[in-house]
Amino acid sequence: MEAELEEEQKIKLFLCGDVMLGRGIDQAMQHSVDPVIYESYVKDARDYIKLAEKVNGTIGIPVAHKYIWGEALKKWKEEAPDFRLINLETSITTNEEPWPRKGIHYRMHPKNIEALKVAEIDHCSLANNHVLDWGREGLLETLKTLKEADFSFSGAGENYQAALKPSVLKMGKKELLVFSFGSRSSGIPPDWAAKKEISGVNYIENLSAEEQKKVVEEVKKFSSAEDLVVFSIHWGRNWGYEIPSAQKEFAHRLIDGAGVDIVFGHSSHHPLGIEVYKNKLIIYGAGDFFNDYEGISGMEQFRGELTLMYFPEMEVSTGNLIALKMIPLEIKNFQLKKASKKDIEWIYKTLQRESTKLGATLELKNKELWLQW
Template identity: 30%
Template sequence: MAMTAVTGALALATGACSSGSGNSEAEGDTGPTKPAAPATSAPPKQAPAAKQPIVIAFGGDTHFEGYLRSRLAKPATALGPIAKTLRAADLAMVNLETAITTGGTPAPGKEFTFRAPASAFAALRAAGVDVTSMANNHGMDFMDSGLRDSLKAIRRTGFPTVGIGKNAAEAYRAHQVTVKGNRLAIIGATQVLDDHLIEAWTATETKGGLASAKDVPRMVKAVRAARQGNDYVIVHLHWGEELKACPLPRQQDLAKQLIAAGADVVVGGHAHVPLGGGYLKGKYVHYGLGNFVFSSAAGKTASSGVLQLKLQDGKVSAAKWKPARISSGLPMPLSGAAATAEVKRWNALRSCTGLTAAP
């Protein structure tokens, strides 16, 4: 990873330095004037780092349920061979689809609830993941106590996490980072929440929770704020319909509004199968990354991969899909004829998106 000058929604670092001096003279009735102290000056400011092309990698839905939990005992190898692909990028991101807690009360009325210990962050970091979103329909599976545990774990580990916070300001706030001279702002939010949990899970000005993409004006405001002073704005969304390989109208509408507000990249997942990606008015949209580290993946939900985007000269200049197949819960990179066939299938998914293959 080649990252510097990190600031985050939940972990901020500040520093200041100053230097200066003054000349002084003291005149006495019987003695000579003291010589002036030599002047000193602040060191010259360093020029901003030149902006170099960077590659950002995105993986899909990730949890550590069932038999995957035991992999956290060895964080360095928890994500398996896909880590090599993630580490090769200048910045990598996944969707962490679980509450970070070992206690709490499961959310009422949910068939599936996911949780993992804080060592999940160590596993992501070891695999080369630099930032994650917890804004999804499992981020508060263990309700308010699980939320408190998750926020404590984020603060304690310092792992950059978006889409969740002690209030709306924190949940919608962008994680900001400079990578090879490029200033990035990354926002996370979910368009998918169980109807009976929307109020309890959505962050407000006075209550903790998740950033909701259902509140489109709030999302537009967040993107516009992130646009100020940054070279690229990336929005990570939990959206779509499970097992549906084409985007919903509400996904397409939201993507258009966020791009109009200043987003350069809009990506996300939820459907458990890959969807198509491409360009919209020169910006990049990907409607579904599929499963990534997921214990129940099988059949068509085992199709996986890493989306690589090249950012250069203020634009997304290239996009590449590195296909994988989930085996025993882990995405295993494909090669040869199998990889070629999967890339061809992935490109065909673009046909129902309204997106183009080139800017």
């Protein structure tokens, strides 16, 4: 997709956190891989369908590819973003050999790439802790499937240079570059790091000053002052609201030193506080956008079933943030549905509390959250 934009126009993006279409979701769709999985307690991916149905009622299996997106399809049509960016946290493969000694393995059948097509996704970030769940053979099939379906992606590749290379989305005479990096802190095994002649992910061992400097220099090699730059990073814990000082420092350094316009963080299973630094948006944790966690007990206090659609608008000429609208949804029956008034108020109060710590506030208006800074 190419956005037709004039020099002084604004651009609207759609961002979301982890899109996990493997395991139970794959089994619910029209095509599925062998349901065998290698978890401590669950050995059949179809059990995740049973868990969801036990809590929220029967799901009509198989579901159409557009079914899972539910209310999101309507919101995408209404908001009409120029580009839709996701973190795709699923291997796309029929390979039967999982990565050894890893507790959870996500994969979906290559034919279920249709689910991304009906959602009109423009970019998939792949530097995360599930893209190699089914080995390097599974990764190569994932890359092949995305390329054949004409999806733009970054963060994983046949070698280090391929994994480092950003997505390039055309905006008239300008370009939107999307870099994808994955940190060990999100659970990415060090062995997954792409090397000179070895496939893998664009990997960050830690956020040391030396590592930060290296990443800044790598981004600068590909981008120019004319480009808009989104830095997608998979980092941090799954649960909890604390944002480490190293993440804040790194986000600021990306903006100051590498000309990054949006820091797009994910890995947390629920949304985290939001910051605007020098008129640039920092999403530290976008939360899961879609998963098969219905019916799984534990961590209920974080309300992981509530998800957000992020719609930032930016000045094309400067990359400065103009506005950020967020639309809450709920994952129920393996579908994105409208969130209730009570749930919207809960997520508003929670994000208000956490974003205030970062110098931003929120306004709740017409069941939508608007960032103020």
